[in-house]
Structures are given as structure tokens and as C-alpha cells.
Amino acid sequence: MLLSVRYDKFEDDSNGTAFDDNNVTYRLGAIYKVTPSISLYGQWADSYEPQGVGSQAQQAGGPFEPTTGEIIEGGVNAELFDETTLLRMAVYQIKRQNLLQNTGLDPEGDGIDNLAPVGEVTSDGIEIEVISDITPNWIMSVAYSYNDARITADNGGTTIRNSVGDKFANAPENQLGFWTRYQVPEWDLAFAFGGNYVDEQLSLSGQTVKSYFVADASITWEVENYSVLFRIDNLFDREYAESGFLSRTGHFPGNPRNGFVEFTYKW
Template sequence: MLGRPNQFVVGTLYDHNNQNRNSGQSYDGSPDPASVSLRDVDRGYGPDVKAQRTAKIITKNTAFYLENVLDLNSELKLIGGLRYDAIDVERKSYTGEDKYHKSYYPVTGRFGVVYSVLPEVNLYASYSRAAQPVSQLVSLNASRDEFSLQKGEQIELGAKASLLEDSLDVTVALYDIEKRDILTSDVINGVRISSQIGAQVSQGLEVAASARLADDWRVNANVAWNWKAEFDEFNENLGTDIISRSGNTPTNVPEWTAALYINKTLGDWQINGGVRYVGERNANNNNGIELESYTTLDASVAYRWQRYTVTLRGRNLSDEVYASWASTGGLTQRLADPRSAELSVHYSFAD
């Protein structure tokens, strides 16, 4: 193109998902009550029931995409991409609800430049757009028919370098992300409704390094600082009131995360170990409940013999007790797995 080296890729994909599932509706023979108390439980014997399908959901996604890399000169490259999706969702109820059908046709893409300051150091800048439904495709129903796709934009600036004769790789990235059209509550003419007027933003810095040391040692480290993560415009429906959460931090978003991993090769043996840190996070949208930070330690040892690889993994070796996730209300928190071990055998059919 334009007499300059150019790489062009065009492609397509098609995905078809057909599910028969229970989507939470009751049916004849459902246990009553559906739950029991945590105290003084009388286990008894439940009714003779089995899982029954309540909905048939078919999702189809046809996509066309293209990518292009143009070398303007030996130091500067232009990179662009474009993608068109045709998304189709069909939901048929076996419990008397109306049939539901919805289609989306998003166009997304990205554009960027890469500048080689030195043969070993590259600077880059990129802008990208994305789109996604307000919930998982298989969960869409008539109550969300009026909502469009949520839109997202990201600007990223960074540098990548291979130093010390390619024994040290370093990446630094600054990012600014905005997500719009988030579902939020509002009151119009005395009626509480859900509207797509919400937004949230995220800004931060990521640094990653990988070093190859003497005697087959390798060290990988990364750290991320999310200095701004907040709702730009968001109202929460509390049942009795609607409260603005603008300026608050979304749930499960830490300000700091970091990790350090070490790998050692000893002939047919591979030894790995790593420590991971996740900072404090908010457990609800009003930021009144905070999850504590945690640090976990994992390790593994693997032995390769002919086409077999036997691996012993240990996870959360310090037996840290922490919540890995919390609901937006903060009342439901998912505790992480305790200390555990896993033994696996892998066989390769090719040398």
C-alpha cells in the first residue's frame, strides 16, 4: 500500500449456541420450601423431582473482521482493525411466557501507532471501541428488550523494551477506560424505572517485567495501580429509595495488585513458585463495606519423562482466608478455596 510494506488480514466466524435450561422459574413438583434454615435443619426427604427445562435459548453470532499494519517508514507503523457483528438471540419459554427475540449489529474497532525509538524500544498509542449486552446473551428476556448495547472506549499509551541482549523484557502502559449506557435507576413521573444513563471510568498504570537469569532461572513480575475507578453517573435502586453512587468505586476493584513468579529448570524438572497480592476492595456500591487485602502463595513441581509430564501443584499454601468476590450489596461474599494440592499427568501424542 502506497509503495510501503503492508500486512492485511480479513476473516469471519460463526457461533451457534443452543441451550435447554432452567432459568429460575418454578414448575409443578418444585420443592416447597425451596431452601432450608442454616440452623436446626431437619434434612428429611424431599419430593421426587428432577431438573426440568423451562426455556430454550438460541444465540447466533456472525462476525466479519479485518486487520491492517502499514509501515510508513522503518520506525513508524500504523495499525487498524474493524469488526462487524450480527448477534441474534431467541428465547422460547416452556412455562407460558411470550417468545422473545432480539438482534444487535455492533461495529467496533481499534486504531494505533507504534514508533521504534531504538531497535529494542517501542512506544505505542492506541484507541479502541467495544460493545456488550446489558447482561449475558442467554439471560436476555423481554424485560430488557428496550436496552441497547453498552459502549466502551479505551485509550492506552505505553512502551515495550527488550534489554540486556533480550534477557529483560519490560512493558509500561497507561490506560483510560470509559464504559457507558450502564443500567441505572431513576424516577420519572413518580414511576421507578431502569434507564441506560450510567457510566463508569477507570484510569491506571501497569508495569510488567520478565527476566531470564543465569542457570535457567526466570523471574516474572507485574504491578498495577488503578488510581481512578469510579461511577461517573449511576443511581442505585434500593427498593424504597434511589441513591446516587456517582463518585463511588465499583465493587471488587482493588487500587493495587502485584505478583511475582519464579521458574527454575533442572533438566527434566520444572519448579515454579509465585506470590500474588490484591489490595482492599469495596464490597458494595455505597462503599460502606470493605474487603481486606490478601496475599496468596502457589507452587508447583513438574517432571517430564518421555511423553509424560507429571505435575504436583499446591495452591494457597499459606491457607489464607479471604473473600475473592462480593455482590453489589456486600451481603454475599465468595470465600476463596483453602490450601489445596493437585496431581496431574499429561501425555503428549507428538514429540
């Protein structure tokens, strides 16, 4: 059984006057080993996070109360097939209060859209991950997550764009990712390829943000203490929107194809 208590002290002078806000957060967890290769776990934790300095500005409708929340999670970790495969499964519920949302309104006429807190957002989800050594030189991982995020409480009257029961903006239900790496010891090379699929989302204005798939690839050369990594993100130069904002401003575009080289020396 694990128990931890964290004490935090926050100071915020974004409004010109400093104040102290003391808060204690808690975390409780337990792990039970069913067999040498299978273990069950569970945890509960709460959270406390002051709003960002920019969000506290009066021009944006601030100051706002901190974001708070809690998580309940349970799962299983299992080493299978002579410990060549690791399986992780988890179910969770996360509740967060006072997440800020852009209202699209500018009642002060200062050119800055006001923010408003969402009373509560509840996320119910499942995560599954499999990591396997297919051969001594070939590794593959696959991860899937399902997340149903909805507004479950109002904020007492301040106008926001979504109502209780609506899906939370920019929270895809389904995501799937994979990554595979193959080593060629004779050449001191490793080739990797992977990708991520993200389900469709809803923007702040209720518009549909289309689903997308983005692939990445890399080549690594490593000998003694030196290594060189060449990586390309968005390998097929897919045009896509990562998330949605307001109808008058459109969506946030994802990064186009780009690459980088990384040199590493270990001593």
C-alpha cells in the same frame, strides 16, 4: 500503522421474541520502534457487548441496553540487559456504559433482586511488568497494576447503590503479582512459586473487603514427550474474600487450599 474493523451481528431471544442488533466496532493502533530493543505503542478501540441472557429476564428488571465502551492506551516495551529482561509499561483509560449492578431490591416480590445499569464507569490505570532470565535456569516475573475505577455518569434515574464520583464496587486500586521458576536439568524437574496481592475493595453496600495475599506452588517433571505437573493453589490455606456483595449476604469467599495433577503427552 494498524487499522481493523470488526462487524458483529447479535441475536437475543431471551424475552421470547428474537431481534437482530447490528453493530460495528473499531480499533486503531500504532507501533513505533525507537531502537531495535525499545518500541512505543498506542491504541484506541471501542466495544459492544449484549447483556447476558439471565440478566435480560423481566424478573431481574430486564431487558437492558448492551454494554458499550472504549479504551485509550499507550505504552513501551523494552528488551534490556542483552535481551535477558523484558520491561512492559502501559497507561490506559477505559470507559464502559451500562454495566449491570445488583440493586438489592425486589419490587415484584418474586425473590429475585433487580439489576440496574450504571451510567458510566471510568478506569484510569497503570500496568508494569518485568520478566527476567536471572540465570539460564532461573526465570522471574513481577507485575504491578494501579487502577482507579469510579462512576462518572448516572443512568438517568434508576436506583443503584453508588453515586457519581464513588469508587466502583469490587475494583481494587493496587495489585501485585510475582512468579519464579527454577529448572534442574539433571533431574528433569522445575520448581515454581508465586503469589498475588490484591488491595482492599468496597462491596456493593460500601463495606470494606480486606486485602489479601495468596501463594501458589508447583513441581513439573518432564522427559521426552511426557510431563507431569503437580500444583497447589492457596498454598498456605489463607481465608479471604475475593469480592463483596450486599451487607445482608456478605462477601464471596476465595477458594481454600487445593491441588491438582496434570499429565501431558506431546506427539
